[in-house]
Amino acid sequence: MQIINARLRQQPELFTLQIENGHFTKIEKQDGTLPSLKSATEVIDADGNLVCAPxxxxxxxxxxxxxxxxxxxxxxxxxxxxxxxxxxxxxxxxxxxxxxxxxxxxxxxxxxxxxxxxxxxxxxxxxxxxxxxxxxxxxxxxxxxxxxxxxxxxxxxxxxxxxxxxxxxxxxxxxxxxxxxxxxxxxxxxxxxxxxxxxxxxxxxxxxxxxxxxxxxxxxxxxxxxxxxxxxxxxxxxxxxxxxxxxxxxxxxxxxxxxxxxxxxxxxxxxxxxxxxxxxxxxxxxxxxxxxxxxxxxxxxxxxxxxxxxxxxxxxxxxxxxxxxxxxxxxxxxxxxxxxxxxxxxxxxxxxxxxxxxMCLDNYGIEIGNPANFILLEGFDDYSVLRKQGEVLLSVRHGEIIMQRQPAQITSNPWVTT
CATH class of the missing domain: 3.20.20.140 (Metal-dependent hydrolases)
Incomplete structure (x- = not known):
């Protein structure tokens, strides 16, 4: 599994996260070009949203x-x-x-x-x-x-x-x-x-x-x-x-x-x-x-x-x-x-x-070698997630998706006239 275009906490750049055998194996800054996707069986585009520890x-x-x-x-x-x-x-x-x-x-x-x-x-x-x-x-x-x-x-x-x-x-x-x-x-x-x-x-x-x-x-x-x-x-x-x-x-x-x-x-x-x-x-x-x-x-x-x-x-x-x-x-x-x-x-x-x-949890957090346990939050940092009360879009445990939802879409605004 690869997560691309991800934000990490207190980091302004976009990141790619590589997951193999249920663990984080690579966490790399993106340089503006998409990383190679050949080795990934599943690719998830975070679309600039925040990847966070659960x-x-x-x-x-x-x-x-x-x-x-x-x-x-x-x-x-x-x-x-x-x-x-x-x-x-x-x-x-x-x-x-x-x-x-x-x-x-x-x-x-x-x-x-x-x-x-x-x-x-x-x-x-x-x-x-x-x-x-x-x-x-x-x-x-x-x-x-x-x-x-x-x-x-x-x-x-x-x-x-x-x-x-x-x-x-x-x-x-x-x-x-x-x-x-x-x-x-x-x-x-x-x-x-x-x-x-x-x-x-x-x-x-x-x-x-x-x-x-x-x-x-x-x-x-x-x-x-x-x-x-x-x-x-x-x-x-x-x-x-x-x-x-x-x-x-x-x-x-x-x-x-x-x-x-x-x-x-x-x-x-x-x-x-x-x-x-x-x-x-x-x-x-x-x-x-x-x-x-x-x-x-x-x-x-x-x-x-x-x-x-x-x-x-x-x-x-x-x-x-x-x-x-x-x-x-x-x-x-x-x-x-x-x-x-x-x-x-x-x-x-x-x-x-x-x-x-x-709780004295072991191996918690988004680090290479740790179990791939994380969530994807609607927002790009702590402040935006808190202010918007952003949805949890994805929850992954040991590299397996346990919950996923689509962000709410606003299709029209009846209060604005053209």
Whole structure:
């Protein structure tokens, strides 16, 4: 396969990409003449559009996807009513139910350029049906998509009956990542103990860590500093992720000045879910009303790895969602006031490279020798793709086309007269 007339990120020239045996073998600038096509069995003309590493969805809950309104809607729109509605839905879970919804959601993501997904699976369900089903799907889809499963104690690792035992069972089943939710434990002490247990289990089972951390408006919720400190002292920051951290929106600047020094030294990763956070947070405010999204812009400026996820698609916490990470990125740029041109130039990092780093994906990116995994985006650079919300025109995995669509065509303009 050859891709001709392609743009690459942060490069003004046109490129030709050669793919053989599922890997990139040549990436060359075009000199104005078309390259030799004799050796290519298939030639795709990118027509000046952007060839980009695949989108990565680092934070979603596939076990809960497509369940909004079952059996009741989250009428208040709050995080905690969402947890209550999910508790009602959990007894209805079974393997066929989860498989059907998860596969539908994965297909939606794939159609929008995603080739790697990190999903959370609730361990505060004595049957662990979500963990079992999603781990089985991960193994079935291996080679087609990278899927990581987080063992996530929605109702608390230590506050839920047998929560610790269920977590260990989930890791024995094969969950890839140890999850947590320290701010939802009954006490501060239990929250701190839960983080220590998470670190202990990750080391015991050689797993990654992804903690729902300080997903609350309370400025006194400061488990992030505890998680970062444990990651630093155990020298495992690159394997640790703090998701949400919405309380950071309410921290004062003096405290954040101290905190950011620790965060940078620890090397931990961050995931923000802006569409969901701006919807769920600030619910105790009248006006002024907080945005309730973590300090994405400040994290970027401090060179701390931060990426974006959708979190939910049509579930008890968020009743919208369409699988389009470009929409999530658009929200983040607006909400976090990242609207200078310098912010746009590398905007796609937050749904590509940064997410891949968070998930510790190997051989990710458009480089000679890497697997030929890429997407073709409607636009010629990060800014044009973001501004136009360009379509994903093509998705290629290991050199095989897994999705392709034609760009929309405007055939006439009724508002213009000749």
């Amino acid at each position: 989108f990565v969805e680092p934070h979603i809950h596939l076990d809960a996807a497509l369940t909004a309104g079952e059996p009741e809607w989250n009428q208040s729109g709050t995080l905690f009513e969402g947890i209550e509605r999910w508790s009602q839905r959990k007894p209805m879970l079974n393997e066929a139910d989860i498989r059907k919804r998860a596969l539908s959601t994965i297909e939606l993501l794939v159609q929008n350029g995603v080739q790697a997904i990190r999903t959370h699976a609730d361990t505060t369900d004595p049957t662990l049906i979500g963990v079992r089903t999603l781990c089985a799907l991960r193994d079935e889809l291996k080679g087609k998509i990278d899927l990581q499963v987080v063992a996530f104690p929605q109702d608390g690792l230590l506050s839920y009956p047998n929560g610790l035992k269920l977590m260990e069972e989930a890791l024995e089943i094969g969950a890839d990542v140890v999850g947590g939710i320290p701010h939802f434990e009954y006490t501060r002490e239990l929250g701190e103990q839960s983080i220590k247990k998470i670190i202990e289990l990750a080391k015991k089972y050689d797993r990654l860590i992804d903690v729902h951390c300080d997903e609350i408006d309370d400025p006194n919720s400061r488990f992030l500093e505890f998680l970062a400190c444990e990651a630093l002292f155990h020298d495992m920051g690159d394997k640790v992720t703090a998701s949400h951290t919405t309380a950071m929106h309410s921290y004062d600047n003096a405290y954040c000045s101290k905190l950011f020094r620790l965060l940078k030294n620890s090397g931990i990763n961050f995931i923000s879910c802006p569409t969901e956070s701006i919807h769920l947070q600030g619910r105790f405010d009248t006006y002024p009303k907080r945005r309730g999204v973590t300090r994405v812009k400040e994290l970027r400026e401090a060179n701390i790895n931060v990426c974006l996820g959708q979190d939910s698609i049509f579930d008890p916490w968020y009743s919208l969602g369409n699988g389009k990470l470009l929409r999530t990125l658009d929200f983040a740029m607006h909400i976090c006031q990242m609207m200078g041109y310098q912010d746009y130039e590398k905007a796609l990092d937050m749904i590509t490279d940064n997410s891949a780093k968070t």
